[in-house]
Amino acid sequence: MFDVVVIGAGHNGLTAAIVLAMRGLNVAVIDHLPWYGGMSGSKWLAGSKIPVGAYVVGLVPERILRDVGVRLKKFYPDPIAVYLHGDTIVRWWFDLDRRFRELESMGVGNVREMWGSIVDFHRSLERYLLTIDPPSMQELLSDPVLGWFIKKSSRDFLAKYLPPWLWGMFILDFYLDQPAFLVGYYNPPEGWFFPENGREKGAWVLVDELFRRAVEEGVKIYLGIGVSRILVEGGKARGVILEDGSRVEARYVLSTASPANTLIDMLDPGFIDEDIIKRLEKGSPMIGVRRIAVILKEKPKLAGYLEQYRESIIQTPKGEIVVMGNSVIATGGFGIEDLEELILNVRRDAKALEIMDARDLENVFRVRGGNVNHIIMTQDYLFDCRPVCGWGYRTPIEGLYLGGAGTWPGGQLTCIPGWNAAHKLLSDLKNGSG
Numbered sequence: 001m002f003d004v005v006v007i008g009a010g011h012n013g014l015t016a017a018i019v020l021a022m023r024g025l026n027v028a029v030i031d032h033l034p035w036y037g038g039m040s041g042s043k044w045l046a047g048s049k050i051p052v053g054a055y056v057v058g059l060v061p062e063r064i065l066r067d068v069g070v071r072l073k074k075f076y077p078d079p080i081a082v083y084l085h086g087d088t089i090v091r092w093w094f095d096l097d098r099r100f101r102e103l104e105s106m107g108v109g110n111v112r113e114m115w116g117s118i119v120d121f122h123r124s125l126e127r128y129l130l131t132i133d134p135p136s137m138q139e140l141l142s143d144p145v146l147g148w149f150i151k152k153s154s155r156d157f158l159a160k161y162l163p164p165w166l167w168g169m170f171i172l173d174f175y176l177d178q179p180a181f182l183v184g185y186y187n188p189p190e191g192w193f194f195p196e197n198g199r200e201k202g203a204w205v206l207v208d209e210l211f212r213r214a215v216e217e218g219v220k221i222y223l224g225i226g227v228s229r230i231l232v233e234g235g236k237a238r239g240v241i242l243e244d245g246s247r248v249e250a251r252y253v254l255s256t257a258s259p260a261n262t263l264i265d266m267l268d269p270g271f272i273d274e275d276i277i278k279r280l281e282k283g284s285p286m287i288g289v290r291r292i293a294v295i296l297k298e299k300p301k302l303a304g305y306l307e308q309y310r311e312s313i314i315q316t317p318k319g320e321i322v323v324m325g326n327s328v329i330a331t332g333g334f335g336i337e338d339l340e341e342l343i344l345n346v347r348r349d350a351k352a353l354e355i356m357d358a359r360d361l362e363n364v365f366r367v368r369g370g371n372v373n374h375i376i377m378t379q380d381y382l383f384d385c386r387p388v389c390g391w392g393y394r395t396p397i398e399g400l401y402l403g404g405a406g407t408w409p410g411g412q413l414t415c416i417p418g419w420n421a422a423h424k425l426l427s428d429l430k431n432g433s434g
């Protein structure tokens with residue numbers, strides 16, 4: 001019998017497990033995938049280690065890393081990113097002044113003011129991120145800075161400062177008519193970095209560290225076997241049933257799988273109201289992200305003008321590309337022919353190619369719609385309405401908690417939902433509720 005079974009060995013599941021184990025609880029983590037890290041994990045393809053999903057890290061609070069005992073080296077390429085639009089290249093330099101001058105040289109007027117307002121956004125958001133009770137929209141509206149970012153759309157914010165051809169640098173088209181809050185969320189002022197450990201650079205380095213710490217804290221991690229049902233007895237979660245029929249009992253269950261999959265697929269019918277099920281299904285549309293990984297026999301040959309930016313994230317209106325050693329990873333709407341314009345030998349020297357479309361992401365990660373944020377990040381599904389208004393990290397079933405990307409504050413590699421959910425559980429345990 002465990003104190004807590006965590007469903008999902010993604011970065012949020014591992015973070016939650018460490019927090020709980022560090023408080024003396026007996027914790028098991030279960031994932032149907034053969035690797036840990038979920039969408040932020042890594043795998044081997046034709047002799048190269050590649051990210052299965054996430055490659056860079058943005059919004060991970062230092063406080064969480066300290067708290068769970070993870071020390072990270074951060075590699076910031078300079079420029080961090082280059083944005084290609086037709087014949088124009090915009091470089092996102094590490095040095096702020098240089099970055100601003102680059103945009104000013106293209107006729108962009110108020111870039112310093114724009115950046116200042118993103119910095120203010122993050123300063124204001126900070127105090128709402130690590131919380132066991134997610135903030136409501138009303139609460140955030142009362143903050144003058146965050147209120148502005150909620151009332152205005154991403155389009156309003158970007159149009160105030162930038163010509164439309166530059167908007168793709170900051171947000172996906174899909175979110176243009178959603179709150180400007182998302183522009184802030186996706187663009188941390190410190191920028192994006194590659195965690196590194198001296199040998200490797202990639203988001204998986206952070207996940208490897210989380211895994212190491214979880215094992216060190218005595219967490220039992222079971223990979224390659226999925227949870228088929230959450231056991232509910234007397235209205236309370238009592239553990240899980242695995243796909244081989246075995247029963248794993250626990251006092252609490254914390255799922256970091258997507259809320260839709262947890263509440264629709266892993267619970268017997270009748271526990272969750274029909275209108276909530278409809279809401280979760282509506283929040284899981286197929287958005288159409290694609291991820292291409294190509295392993296080359298030779299070093300990737302970048303188009304001449306790009307060679308000097310080999311270490312940077314290459315952004316285009318179609319999506320992003322990162323080059324890591326002999327591999328090329330592209331996310332967005334790329335086809336191999338689009339890649340060939342930028343990486344000249346991508347077809348000629350390819351020795352392995354793996355394409356995951358939204359359907360593959362759905363099947364591999366068991367997330368409806370293949371959504372990289374588990375559920376969409378539109379206004380109806382943000383703040384304390386993520387995934388369902390007023391739930392926070394709890395569910396209507398006593399002892400069943402949610403703590404993945406489908407809870408506050410949302411998707412990306414942040415460790416925040418897992419950390420918060422674990423602390424909510426600990427607080428309930430202390431108060432004798434939950």
Ligand SMILES: Cc1cc2nc3c(=O)[nH]c(=O)nc-3n(C[C@H](O)[C@H](O)[C@H](O)COP(=O)(O)OP(=O)(O)OC[C@H]3O[C@@H](n4cnc5c(N)ncnc54)[C@H](O)[C@@H]3O)c2cc1C
Binds near residue numbers: 038
């Ligand atoms: C192609 C791609 C590129 C991305 N790029 C970036 C990036 O560069 N930077 C960034 O910050 N974010 C990026 N993301 C998003 C980011 O990876 C995710 O938002 C984040 O990893 C979600 O973490 P999580 O722990 O909440 O969920 P997940 O990583 O999805 O982990 C949940 C785990 O639950 C498991 N699970 C589900 N159902 C069951 C079951 N029935 N039984 C057992 N286990 C189950 C899944 O297998 C999974 O391992 C990217 C995602 C993708 C797919």
